[in-house]
Amino acid sequence: MDWECRANVTVTDLEELQELLLVNIENNKHLVTGSVRAKVLKWGEDVTEFQPPPDYILMADCIYYEESLEPLLKTLKDLTGPDTCVLCCYEQRTMGKNPEIERKYFELLQRDFELEKIPLDRHDEEYRSEDIHIVSIHRKHMNPPS
Structure with missing residues (x-):
C-alpha cells in the first residue's frame, strides 16, 4: 500500500520512560511526515x-490494576472531545483479579463513552x-438540558 498521512503526534508515558520514547521517535523519524513529540502523562x-482535544487517542495495554481505573477514566474524559476517537487495544488476561478489573473498567467506561468492539476479522x-x-x-x- 502506498499512501501518505500527515499527523501531529504526541506519544505519552511516565517520566522514567521518556528517554525510550525519544529513542523510538529518533529511530522512526524517517517514517513521519508530520511532527512527533514525547510528553509525560500521569493518569x-x-x-x-x-x-485542544486530539482527533485520535491510541491506548495499548492500559487495563491492569484496579487502582489505575479511576485516574485512567478521568484522563480519558479530560482528554477527549465530542469527535475524538479512542482505540483501545488490550490483552485479555484470565489469571487472578484481571477478569474483574477488566469488567469493572468497561462498566465504568460506559457511563461516559460508547464502545464498539472491533471484530477479530478486521484486525x-x-x-x-x-x-x-x-x-x-x-x-x-449529551443532550442539552431543556
Missing part, C-alpha cells in the same frame, strides 16, 4: 497542555490473536 492529573492478519481485543471508544453525545 488523573492535569491535561490542559494536551488541548491485521499478522498480529491478530484471540486474546487481543480492540475497542473503538467515543464520548456519549
Whole structure:
C-alpha cells in the first residue's frame, strides 16, 4: 500500500520512560511526515497542555490494576472531545483479579463513552490473536438540558 498521512503526534508515558520514547521517535523519524513529540502523562492529573482535544487517542495495554481505573477514566474524559476517537487495544488476561478489573473498567467506561468492539476479522492478519481485543471508544453525545 502506498499512501501518505500527515499527523501531529504526541506519544505519552511516565517520566522514567521518556528517554525510550525519544529513542523510538529518533529511530522512526524517517517514517513521519508530520511532527512527533514525547510528553509525560500521569493518569488523573492535569491535561490542559494536551488541548485542544486530539482527533485520535491510541491506548495499548492500559487495563491492569484496579487502582489505575479511576485516574485512567478521568484522563480519558479530560482528554477527549465530542469527535475524538479512542482505540483501545488490550490483552485479555484470565489469571487472578484481571477478569474483574477488566469488567469493572468497561462498566465504568460506559457511563461516559460508547464502545464498539472491533471484530477479530478486521484486525491485521499478522498480529491478530484471540486474546487481543480492540475497542473503538467515543464520548456519549449529551443532550442539552431543556
